[in-house]
Amino acid sequence: MGFAVRLFLCLHVCSFFVDFTVANETKDEVKIEVIFKPENCAKKSKRGDLMNAHYDGFLAKNGSQFYCSRSEKDGHPKWFVLGVGQVMKGLDIGMDGMCPGEKRKLIIPPSLGYGQQGNEKVPPNSTLIFEIELYSVSRGPRSMEAFREMDLDKDRSLSKTEVKKSLMIEYEKGGTRRDDSFYDAIIADIFHKSDHNGDGMISAKEYNIYDHDEL
């Protein structure tokens, strides 16, 4: 339960991550420089893991900073799922195989970053430099185990009621009551992102973004 709920929270919190254009030049790659690696690294990040990290983004051409997660909104480290397009391609690639506590510098070509368009802070065709500190790696937030736990009536589909029940367990652990509007906002966001065919249910297929075929 915890993982799934945390993923939902992540989708909620990480809405600043955008979809990025896929690389069209195969020779482009991310350069990875390991700045610090903890001695003890039993668990390395891989696709599908829930990541918690701080990062700073700079333009390679003049070193100016265009992004800093520390000064963004609440300043908490960002949550996202690795390897599924919640962050730009270059971060998905460059943060693979990373240990909790590790620091990396990534040099990301435009094709794996903001591309030809750029964004409001990044000019078109910019090579990007990211300095990353990874705090935690959690396994498989979208595991089938988590899905089955949430799917109370076992119809292989998550209704809004089922999602709400799992959110309530998570949010009201400490005994704090939340009102309906609190949950309605989160649930609307979750369904907006996961209910691709708009039928008001999150099917196993819609939920399972890792191409597993266990169901």
Ligand SMILES: [Ca+2]
């Ligand atoms: Ca169900």
Ligand SMILES: [Ca+2]
């Ligand atoms: Ca659906």
